[in-house]
Amino acid sequence: xxxxxxxxxxxxxxxxxxxxxxxxxxxxxxxxxxxxxxxxxxxxxxxxxxxxxxxxxxxxxxxxxxxxxxxxxxxxxxxxxxxxxxxxxxxxxxxxxxxxxxxxxxxxxxxxxxxxxxxxxxxxxxxxxxxxxxxxxxxxxxxxxxxxxxxxxxxxxxxxxxxxxxxxxxxxxxxxxxxxxxxxxxxxxxxxxxxxxxxxxxxxxxxxxxxxxxxxxxxxxxxxxxxxxxxxxxxxxxxxxxxxxxxxxxxxxxxxxxxxxxxxxxxxxxxxxxxxxxxxxxxxxxxxxxxxxxxxxxxxxxxxxxxxxxxxxxxxxxxxxxxxxxxxxxxxxxxxxxxxxxxxxxxxxxxxxxxxxxxxxxxxxxxxxxxxxxxxxxxxxxxxxxxxxxxxxxxxxxxxxxxxxxxxxxxxxxxxxxxxxxxxxxxxxxxxxxxx
Amino acid sequence: xxxxxxxxxxxxxxxxxxxxxxxxxxxxxxxxxxxxxxxxxxxxxxxxxxxxxxxxxxxxxxxxxxxxxxxxxxxxxxxxxxxxxxxxxxxxxxxxxxxxxxxxxxxxxxxxxxxxxxxxxxxxxxxxxxxxxxxxxxxxxxxxxxxxxxxxxxxxxxxxxxx
Numbered sequence: 001x002x003x004x005x006x007x008x009x010x011x012x013x014x015x016x017x018x019x020x021x022x023x024x025x026x027x028x029x030x031x032x033x034x035x036x037x038x039x040x041x042x043x044x045x046x047x048x049x050x051x052x053x054x055x056x057x058x059x060x061x062x063x064x065x066x067x068x069x070x071x072x073x074x075x076x077x078x079x080x081x082x083x084x085x086x087x088x089x090x091x092x093x094x095x096x097x098x099x100x101x102x103x104x105x106x107x108x109x110x111x112x113x114x115x116x117x118x119x120x121x122x123x124x125x126x127x128x129x130x131x132x133x134x135x136x137x138x139x140x141x142x143x144x145x146x147x148x149x150x151x152x153x154x155x156x157x158x159x160x161x162x163x164x165x166x167x168x169x170x171x172x173x174x175x176x177x178x179x180x181x182x183x184x185x186x187x188x189x190x191x192x193x194x195x196x197x198x199x200x201x202x203x204x205x206x207x208x209x210x211x212x213x214x215x216x217x218x219x220x221x222x223x224x225x226x227x228x229x230x231x232x233x234x235x236x237x238x239x240x241x242x243x244x245x246x247x248x249x250x251x252x253x254x255x256x257x258x259x260x261x262x263x264x265x266x267x268x269x270x271x272x273x274x275x276x277x278x279x280x281x282x283x284x285x286x287x288x289x290x291x292x293x294x295x296x297x298x299x300x301x302x303x304x305x306x307x308x309x310x311x312x313x314x315x316x317x318x319x320x321x322x323x324x325x326x327x328x329x330x331x332x333x334x335x336x337x338x339x340x341x342x343x344x345x346x347x348x349x350x351x352x353x354x355x356x357x358x359x360x361x362x363x364x365x366x367x368x369x370x371x372x373x374x375x376x377x378x379x380x381x382x383x384x385x386x387x388x389x390x391x392x393x394x395x396x397x398x399x400x401x402x403x404x405x406x407x408x409x410x411x412x413x414x415x416x417x418x419x420x421x422x423x424x425x426x427x428x429x430x431x432x433x434x435x436x
Numbered sequence: 437x438x439x440x441x442x443x444x445x446x447x448x449x450x451x452x453x454x455x456x457x458x459x460x461x462x463x464x465x466x467x468x469x470x471x472x473x474x475x476x477x478x479x480x481x482x483x484x485x486x487x488x489x490x491x492x493x494x495x496x497x498x499x500x501x502x503x504x505x506x507x508x509x510x511x512x513x514x515x516x517x518x519x520x521x522x523x524x525x526x527x528x529x530x531x532x533x534x535x536x537x538x539x540x541x542x543x544x545x546x547x548x549x550x551x552x553x554x555x556x557x558x559x560x561x562x563x564x565x566x567x568x569x570x571x572x573x574x575x576x577x578x579x580x581x582x583x584x585x586x587x588x589x590x591x592x593x594x595x596x597x598x599x
Contacts, residue, residue: 006468010461017461020454024447033446065465072461307451338455345458352466 003064003430004056010068011052015045018075021308025083028309040082044075044093047100054104058111059427061434063360066426069353070404070419074412076346077405080333081326083309088326088407095409099416106420114424118368121174124167129200131164136207161213162401162414166421168217169224169375176228177367184229197221198238202245211246211256212386212398216379218242223378224371227361262288263396266295293322294332294391298343305339312336326407328399331391346405347388354381360426363433369425376418502553509587509594513540519598525552527563528590543567544591549576551588558582558597567591 001009019041026037048071055062074096082089110116117124134151151158176183197218204214222238250256258275266288273279274286284292300312313333314320322329335343357377364370380403390397401411504522508514520536528536531546538544545565552559561579562569569576570589582588588595 010465010468013457013461013464017454017457020450020457024450024454027443027447027450031443033443063469065469068461068465304455305451307447308454310447341455342458345455345462348462352462356469 003061004052007055007064007067008052010064011045011048011071014068014072014075015041017072018044018079021076021079022082024307025079025309028307029083040078040093041075044078044096045071047097051100051103054107055423058107059423061430062423062427063356063430065352065356066419066422069349070415073346073349073353073404076334077330077402077407079308080330080337080405081407083311083337084313084326084333091409092407092412095412098409099412102413103416103420106417107423110420110424114421114428115366115368117170118174118177121171125171125175128164128167128171131160131167132204133207134160159408159410161208162410163417165213165217165220165379166376166414166417169220169372169379172221172224173368173371173375176224176371180228180367183225183234184231195241198241198245202249206249206253210398211259211396212390212400215242215398216383216386216400219382220375220379223382224375227374228367228371258287259396259398262291263393266292266393290323290329291391291393291397294329295393297322297332298335298392301336301339301343303340305335305337305342308337310337324399327401328387328397328406329391330402330406331388334405347384350380350384350403353377356426357422360422360429364425364429365432369429373422373425376421380418502555503599504551504553504558505598506551506558506588507596507598509596511538511541511593513538514593520595522551522553522558525550529565530591538591538593541591541593544593548590549588552579556581560588565590 019038022037022041026040027033048067051067055067078089078092078096081092137151151160202214204210204217208214218238222235225234225238226232246256250260262283266284268283270282271280272283272286274281274283276286297311297313300306306312311333313322313325313336322332325333331343331346334346338345354377357373357380361370361373361377364373383400383403386395386398387400387402389395401408403411403415501523506520506522508516508518508520510516514520514536526535527547527550528534528538528544529546529548530538530541530544532539534547536551538548545567547563548565549569550561550563552561559579559581560569560571560576562576571580571582571586573589582597584597584599586597588597
């Protein structure tokens with residue numbers, strides 16, 4: 001069976017899984033066994049069918065698992081978002097449609113040779129820095145929940161960091177491919193760029209007071225340097241530098257301090273000062289309210305979950321218990337309604353995606369493609385780890401999105417660009433292996 | 437009442453169906469690509485040098501390891517009159533990472549030359565030195581096969597090929 005037929009088959013299977021989820025949410029919502037949810041599944045997988053057809057034409061040899069897995073992840077995300085607020089789900093569906101549009105456009109545009117991107121590597125590098133700096137410009141930047149990550153133009157909000165991440169990976173793939181020989185020898189003068197990027201990561205951390213993005217971007221950078229040079233000493237030095245920098249900045253950044261305190265001691269026996277209302281409160285009712293409620297939510301799911309649509313996310317009065325439930329905390333909603341079994345399956349899906357990505361990096365022929373895919377795939381893995389680990393209190397919580405699942409346009413769009421690049425590289429790698 | 441009961445039962449069925457289908461999907465996806473792995477011929481690129489040698493050893497007669505011996509005629513660092521045995525590609529130069537170190541020889545470059553014993557004899561190649569590598573007084577431009585008696589000059593060091 002050809003790769004594309006296999007992809008079609010897998011997509012059909014994904015649609016079947018999503019149908020069960022949509023049906024369950026819809027039945028709980030209306031209280032009736034109806035079939036009107038079929039429309040939702042139809043629209044979403046109709047869009048993926050379009051992407052599939054474009055794929056048949058543009059990337060005939062590409063990996064057949066990527067599109068179905070992404071399809072299922074977005075569908076699960078959409079189901080949970082719909083269950084939490086149908087209005088948001090409608091917007092998210094529009095974003096997914098635009099994302100698939102961008103996916104198709106990218107596939108079509110770069111169908112002959114995506115490696116033209118390498119020629120513009122410095123343009124991508126500069127764009128990434130500009131995008132990261134945009135929220136700091138007064139009048140354009142827009143502070144949400146203490147982090148300076150958004151730009152606001154009219155009614156449009158956009159989080160430029162998501163796109164900057166992909167531009168940075170394209171730049172690094174081109175740059176490291178050029179300099180890997182020099183870097184691998186490990187002379188001191190070649191460490192300059194490493195220190196420069198460490199400095200930039202620290203600067204962005206101070207500017208945006210967002211530890212998550214800084215950690216994610218710096219982690220991707222280290223992984224790519226390691227893939228390019230094969231020298232663990234860079235990873236060690238990089239982690240040491242990052243820790244040293246974070247420790248030095250720890251005292252200066254209240255927000256980071258607060259996150260670490262909440263992570264280590266979410267519950268207090270005595271009332272402590274609460275900065276939100278200026279009174280004395282138990283910490284579980286103040287700073288760590290969100291995290292603690294999320295842990296209760298996960299615990300409520302147990303092994304098999306409450307069933308999709310039947311979880312408890314509001315008080316009896318209809319007030320939402322967990323703020324930012326459909327973006328940062330969507331994993332805790334999934335864990336309650338699908339249980340440990342379902343949440344583990346979601347993580348497994350991401351793992352399969354990452355494993356396929358690493359395989360694409362292995363079979364790709366040239367250094368640019370290898371580094372590009374390694375960066376994108378590692379970014380996906382690290383981002384999932386940071387946010388799921390944060391929600392589960394494994395690491396301090398930082399607000400970033402769960403790729404393909406969380407509500408949010410910028411994230412969805414950037415992730416579809418990433419998917420397009422993975423498909424393109426995998427197509428080229430397999431095509432050369434088959435035609436040789 | 438009956439509708440309420442039906443709803444509950446439907447939801448239970450859907451909950452189980454969703455979880456089971458989810459895992460079946462993962463299984464199907466992983467299976468579809470492992471089957472893929474079997475049909476596409478594996479490239480030699482995935483074999484490490486060690487694995488490749490082991491495989492080759494299984495199918496090919498054992499070839500003796502190439503071997504060469506050189507005699508130090510004159511050198512600021514190495515002991516004149518001593519011999520060096522070569523069994524694998526050996527780098528010569530002033531830098532610390534070379535197998536044959538000439539750290540007192542100011543005319544040698546950090547990475548100067550490669551000496552490589554091959555089945556047909558000892559080969560020498562200049563790897564970007566400043567003052568060049570000379571064989572019997574003539575400068576080496578490409579990799580070159582040496583015969584016993586040839587004198588290789590690297591910086592102020594003279595090495596003579598013995599076997």
